Amino acid sequence: MSATVSGPSSHEGEPSAAALLEAGDIVGLMRACHDRRLEREGIPMVLGFVDERREIPASTDAAQLAEGNAFADVFDRYTDALVPFARDEDEGAVITAMQVVAYTHFAPGAAPISEEASA
Structure with missing residues (x-):
């Protein structure tokens, strides 16, 4: 998996997110991720609305589907490492894994995943 993560460590003397990602930790x-103080970093919070009264059309774009599958693989790997005991519908487990995926792969300066997570 190839991704770039930047930014300082959460505490003095601790490894950066990039070093943790490289080590597979x-x-x-x-x-x-949990130690970050987003309000001090100037990170905007976004609220999105979705109309789920009708079916949401699935993407047919091959590149979008491939990228989505790559992120799903990463999400599954993180879930297995962080909350191996969780049920599929465990919202707390989903939130935990999503936070780490967002922190490592959607951070400013992060590069998209260029290989399968299992590589």
């Missing part, structure tokens, strides 16, 4: 990434 998913639990360390989770801790770093």
Whole structure:
């Protein structure tokens, strides 16, 4: 998996998110994610609305589907590492894994995943 993560470590003397990602330390990434103080970083919060009264059309774009599958693989790997005991419908487990994926792969300066997560 190839992704670029930038930014300082959460605490002095602790490894950065990039170093944790490179080492494959998913639990360390989770801790770093939870230790962040987003309000001090000027990170805007976004609220999105979705009309789910009708069926949401699925994408037919091959590139979007491939990228979505790559992120799904990463999400599954993070979920297995962070909350292996969780049920599929466990919202807390989903939120935890989503936080770490967002922190490592959607952060400013992060590069898109260019390989399968299992590589």
